[in-house]
Amino acid sequence: xxxxxxxxxxxxxxxxxxxxLRCDPISGHxxxxxxxxxxxxxxxxxxxxxxxxxxxxxxxxxxxFSAERTGGSVSTLTIQRTQQExxxxxxxxxxxxDRIYGYTFGSGTRLTVV
Amino acid sequence: xxxxxxxxxxxxxxEGESSSLNCSYTVSGxxxxxxxxxxxxxxxxxxxxLYSAGEEKEKERLKATLTKKESFLHITAPKPExxxxxxxxxxxxxTGRRALTFGSGTRLQVQP
Numbered sequence: 001x002x003x004x005x006x007x008x009x010x011x012x013x014x015x016x017x018x019x020x021l022r023c024d025p026i027s028g029h030x031x032x033x034x035x036x037x038x039x040x041x042x043x044x045x046x047x048x049x050x051x052x053x054x055x056x057x058x059x060x061x062x063x064x065f066s067a068e069r070t071g072g073s074v075s076t077l078t079i080q081r082t083q084q085e086x087x088x089x090x091x092x093x094x095x096x097x098d099r100i101y102g103y104t105f106g107s108g109t110r111l112t113v114v
Numbered sequence: 115x116x117x118x119x120x121x122x123x124x125x126x127x128x129e130g131e132s133s134s135l136n137c138s139y140t141v142s143g144x145x146x147x148x149x150x151x152x153x154x155x156x157x158x159x160x161x162x163x164l165y166s167a168g169e170e171k172e173k174e175r176l177k178a179t180l181t182k183k184e185s186f187l188h189i190t191a192p193k194p195e196x197x198x199x200x201x202x203x204x205x206x207x208x209t210g211r212r213a214l215t216f217g218s219g220t221r222l223q224v225q226p
Contacts, residue, residue: 042219
């Protein structure tokens with residue numbers, strides 16, 4: 001597609017439920033990143049994919065968070081047993097391999113845990 | 115640990131009133147420094163990458179500069195449509211780590 005697509009754009013969930021967030025990167029972009037942006041905070045790195053592999057998962061905050069990527073394209077970020085502190089905007093970005101002059105970000109999924 | 119500090123947190127300008135945003139950084143070997151613009155409800159939009167001290171890049175009313183410790187985003191004769199949050203980020207030389215470390219941003223408001 002023309003840009004990075006994320007769905008849903010908004011998600012409200014009850015504490016303790018599992019959620020799945022989807023990212024559809026730009027066609028042909030081999031690198032994919034997930035970041036989290038909490039209110040008033042900078043973007044926080046979560047995980048990086050190159051193809052279907054995740055060489056850097058160092059930002060995942062706990063084992064309740066996991067992510068996968070299939071076919072070198074779509075990625076899903078799963079949060080199990082959601083907590084209120086998980087409330088944030090989850091942003092996905094993609095780039096061509098080693099394109100260090102800027103990712104393209106999606107508009108994000110706003111997750112609210114009540 | 116890589117760190118990025120942006121100042122001021124918020125800036126209000128009159129249309130046409132030029133100013134600069136600051137990004138101070140510490141990183142174990144700079145691979146690149148990035149500037150992004152973020153509008154409310156949207157993801158960050160890439161503006162510039164700077165790679166080495168002394169480098170400058172321009173785009174319309176924006177000019178980014180880089181020293182060994184900080185970067186400036188100069189806004190010349192801003193217009194209301196320049197109102198946004200401006201984010202600075204760094205990427206370290208460690209090739210195994212592709213993550214960017216972001217600052218908290220500067221919220222710019224340009225009044226007509």
